[in-house]
Amino acid sequence: MSTAIKPKHQRLVLLVIALLALLGAGLLAAWALRNQASYFYLPSDIMDQAPAPDQDVRLGGMVEAGSIEQQADGVTIHFIVGDGSARVPVSFTGIAPALFVENSGVVAEGSMGADGTFVATNLLAKHDENYMPRELEGMNAEQVRAAVEGTLE
Amino acid sequence: MIAELGLVALWLAAALAGLQFLAGFGALWTKMQGLADLARPAALVQALLCALAFVCLLLVFARTDLSVALVAANSHSAKPLIFKLAGAWGNHEGSMLLWVTVMALAGGLIAAVERRLLERTMLATLGAQAFVGLGFYAFLLFSSNPFERLSPAPLEGNGLNPLLQDMGLAFHPPTLYFGYVGLSVAFSFVVGALLTRQVTPEFARVMRPWILGAWVFLTLGITAGSYWAYYELGWGGWWFWDPVENASLMPWLAATALLHSASVLAARDALRAWTVLLGVIAFSMSMIGTFLVRSGILTSVHAFAVDPERGSFILALLTLYIGGALVLFVVRAGTVAEGERFSVMSREGALVVNNVALSAILCVVLLGTLYPLLTEAFGVRVSVGPPYFNPVSAMFFLPMLPILAVGPLLRWRRDSFARVRASVIALVLLALTVLLGVWLWAGVAILPLLGMAVAAMVAVGSVLPLRGRSLRKLPLAVWGMVVAHLGVAVALFGMAADSAFQQERLIAANVGDVVEVGPWAATLEGVVPVAGPNWQAIEASLTLRYQGGDGTLTHPQARAFWQPPQETSEVALVTRWNGQLYAALGNQTEDGRWQLRLWWKPFVTWIWYGGMMIALGGLLALLGRLSVDVRRRLAAGKIARRKADEQVLAA
Numbered sequence: 001m002s003t004a005i006k007p008k009h010q011r012l013v014l015l016v017i018a019l020l021a022l023l024g025a026g027l028l029a030a031w032a033l034r035n036q037a038s039y040f041y042l043p044s045d046i047m048d049q050a051p052a053p054d055q056d057v058r059l060g061g062m063v064e065a066g067s068i069e070q071q072a073d074g075v076t077i078h079f080i081v082g083d084g085s086a087r088v089p090v091s092f093t094g095i096a097p098a099l100f101v102e103n104s105g106v107v108a109e110g111s112m113g114a115d116g117t118f119v120a121t122n123l124l125a126k127h128d129e130n131y132m133p134r135e136l137e138g139m140n141a142e143q144v145r146a147a148v149e150g151t152l153e
Numbered sequence: 154m155i156a157e158l159g160l161v162a163l164w165l166a167a168a169l170a171g172l173q174f175l176a177g178f179g180a181l182w183t184k185m186q187g188l189a190d191l192a193r194p195a196a197l198v199q200a201l202l203c204a205l206a207f208v209c210l211l212l213v214f215a216r217t218d219l220s221v222a223l224v225a226a227n228s229h230s231a232k233p234l235i236f237k238l239a240g241a242w243g244n245h246e247g248s249m250l251l252w253v254t255v256m257a258l259a260g261g262l263i264a265a266v267e268r269r270l271l272e273r274t275m276l277a278t279l280g281a282q283a284f285v286g287l288g289f290y291a292f293l294l295f296s297s298n299p300f301e302r303l304s305p306a307p308l309e310g311n312g313l314n315p316l317l318q319d320m321g322l323a324f325h326p327p328t329l330y331f332g333y334v335g336l337s338v339a340f341s342f343v344v345g346a347l348l349t350r351q352v353t354p355e356f357a358r359v360m361r362p363w364i365l366g367a368w369v370f371l372t373l374g375i376t377a378g379s380y381w382a383y384y385e386l387g388w389g390g391w392w393f394w395d396p397v398e399n400a401s402l403m404p405w406l407a408a409t410a411l412l413h414s415a416s417v418l419a420a421r422d423a424l425r426a427w428t429v430l431l432g433v434i435a436f437s438m439s440m441i442g443t444f445l446v447r448s449g450i451l452t453s454v455h456a457f458a459v460d461p462e463r464g465s466f467i468l469a470l471l472t473l474y475i476g477g478a479l480v481l482f483v484v485r486a487g488t489v490a491e492g493e494r495f496s497v498m499s500r501e502g503a504l505v506v507n508n509v510a511l512s513a514i515l516c517v518v519l520l521g522t523l524y525p526l527l528t529e530a531f532g533v534r535v536s537v538g539p540p541y542f543n544p545v546s547a548m549f550f551l552p553m554l555p556i557l558a559v560g561p562l563l564r565w566r567r568d569s570f571a572r573v574r575a576s577v578i579a580l581v582l583l584a585l586t587v588l589l590g591v592w593l594w595a596g597v598a599i600l601p602l603l604g605m606a607v608a609a610m611v612a613v614g615s616v617l618p619l620r621g622r623s624l625r626k627l628p629l630a631v632w633g634m635v636v637a638h639l640g641v642a643v644a645l646f647g648m649a650a651d652s653a654f655q656q657e658r659l660i661a662a663n664v665g666d667v668v669e670v671g672p673w674a675a676t677l678e679g680v681v682p683v684a685g686p687n688w689q690a691i692e693a694s695l696t697l698r699y700q701g702g703d704g705t706l707t708h709p710q711a712r713a714f715w716q717p718p719q720e721t722s723e724v725a726l727v728t729r730w731n732g733q734l735y736a737a738l739g740n741q742t743e744d745g746r747w748q749l750r751l752w753w754k755p756f757v758t759w760i761w762y763g764g765m766m767i768a769l770g771g772l773l774a775l776l777g778r779l780s781v782d783v784r785r786r787l788a789a790g791k792i793a794r795r796k797a798d799e800q801v802l803a804a
Contacts, residue, residue: 011491014427018509025513028545029520036541037524040534058536074661074742094659095387095739095748098713098720 159209177280200261278345335367376764387722503560558614604649629777637770644763
């Protein structure tokens with residue numbers, strides 16, 4: 001079939017196909033990223049406007065003192081994440097990292113449940129000097145509060 | 154003294170790179186033979202000097218010379234020798250020296266043996282190679298000097314990060330670096346060919362072994378990294394779409410596309426401009442990968458030190474080389490004449506589909522990896538994970554694979570569908586049978602289902618080119634293709650089977666409890682605290698039985714290191730031919746039970762077997778190509794000698 005096409009044309013056709021495919025990939029990526037990227041929320045953001053129940057998000061804040069409660073099954077914990085102005089109850093089933101403790105920063109991956117509890121599928125706690133969930137890097141409770149207040153002004 | 158010797162060797166090597174750069178490009182424009190004669194020797198001596206510098210670094214590590222800052226920061230006199238040596242490149246400065254050394258050795262090798270291209274093209278290539286090298290010498294000498302002295306010398310070193318004291322990790326970074334450096338050589342050839350307007354099949358044949366070598370190393374590096382993350386992180390996953398993983402996947406995707414388009418250029422003199430562009434993109438992806446890893450700009454489970462200064466340095470190099478090469482491409486692409494034509498129904502046509510699909514996957518992975526950076530510039534923090542990457546990449550990957558199954562059956566230039574009709578129908582029927590069979594039998598999710606159907610099709614399709622050919626006379630390169638394509642099918646089957654059939658159990662168990670997961674029964678025999686040289690752990694004794702057979706006693710641990718403070722999960726693995734049982738120990742509950750997480754992962758090991766087969770295929774192809782080159786060169790030498798003899802006789 002292409003024997004009738006002049007050389008210049010075949011090159012053009014290939015170029016157009018490649019560009020169309022890449023453009024398609026780019027558009028698909030842009031569309032999927034808008035829907036699938038998981039946004040970062042502070043507890044006060046959740047209070048302002050909670051994400052849709054089935055949407056994957058990341059919730060970051062401080063684990064409130066005295067709030068970690070282990071459930072009877074032994075593998076589920078309930079705790080409260082706060083940022084100084086708002087508090088969100090979180091439920092997590094799984095093996096919590098050993099450095100997940102009260103009064104320290106945590107980023108929980110998961111989604112909001114219908115009852116206003118955040119259902120976490122994964123917890124990221126501060127591992128060592130080099131790695132910390134980027135959103136909470138170097139922040140203590142005061143600073144998280146300050147950051148939140150800063151955004152409220 | 155040794156450290157100073159290494160530093161001097163490094164400075165001299167950098168100076169020679171400067172000379173090589175001036176000689177290569179100077180001779181290209183002034184046509185002075187005197188300058189041209191300098192380029193090759195400069196590359197050779199530079200390689201020797203770099204090797205000397207690297208040996209010096211190994212020596213100071215072997216002797217634990219604590220007056221060298223890098224040794225004090227990363228080593229310890231009580232470490233086993235093998236980890237002392239591996240520690241030499243298990244850090245930023247040492248790994249960059251390794252990069253530069255491998256690059257100089259590659260440059261020296263080209264200068265010593267490569268005589269097939271026009272001398273002008275070789276000069277431009279050596280000049281470009283030196284130009285890329287100079288940037289990395291500057292990076293090394295001005296911002297990451299591995300030989301810096303520390304005064305006063307401490308009494309003892311800091312020790313190496315315990316996660317890195319692992320044979321796998323000792324070889325994982327160099328493997329990826331060899332891949333990146335191989336792509337830098339391909340890049341230099343591309344610049345040389347563009348500058349001298351010599352985008353020819355011969356150029357593709359000269360460049361191909363370097364792409365193949367780089368691709369084999371990248372494949373091995375990614376496979377090993379995936380297995381390491383699987384057993385070391387304790388989450389039971391083998392690919393997390395972590396930015397650092399993507400940083401190694403993107404050059405691999407580009408190199409895979411480049412490998413196939415270079416084959417078209419070498420065999421058929423088509424896809425000239427496209428191959429050249431891919432050469433630039435492949436090296437760009439290596440640079441972007443290095444930038445993402447070394448700058449720590451993206452959130453990652455990989456714990457790399459964040460260093461903005463080094464990040465900016467690599468970003469500047471990236472802009473310079475990639476920007477420069479793209480400008481050169483735009484300026485010169487018009488002068489690259491159109492290659493040979495081919496019909497859609499041909500080997501070339503199938504390879505174009507492969508290239509377009511791989512480029513599209515590269516595009517979506519790159520966008521997904523960089524998207525968080527983009528949104529952060531607007532103050533919005535997001536992370537992008539499997540819900541984005543899995544479906545979007547599969548959308549291009551799965552349609553590409555049927556073409557992979559059929560493509561090798563097609564002839565070059567033009568073929569008729571009638572000739573391959575029977576094979577195509579058989580392959581499609583096979584895929585449909587598997588699709589329907591698995592769906593009726595197990596009813597799995599759509600992506601794993603399609604994955605299994607396509608894997609069956611690729612597995613059969615990849616061995617079909619062997620049909621009707623003498624297996625003993627088959628060229629090694631064809632064997633390479635068959636093995637690599639079969640590896641794709643094996644790995645894909647592993648991924649699909651693991652996603653579809655894995656079973657998970659998360660439970661808090663008392664000592665003596667029996668936990669069932671899939672065909673396995675696990676008995677918790679006991680839990681005791683244990684201590685190692687620089688860690689303490691709680692260790693469970695877990696007896697694992699497959700379908701009531703003999704028990705295997707395993708010891709999963711939750712381990713905590715204290716210097717630097719870090720926790721790791723030492724999982725227990727029991728491997729069978731049809732999969733792996735994966736057991737991780739968690740924390741103790743308030744009432745004294747122990748958290749256990751067990752996975753039965755059918756055929757998960759096939760993912761890494763497949764990866765190794767792909768690398769083996771690449772190695773076979775590389776050996777095949779090299780042996781043909783050597784034989785051709787010997788034959789040419791023989792003919793030249795005979796001619797000379799005849800002339801002597803005639804005289």
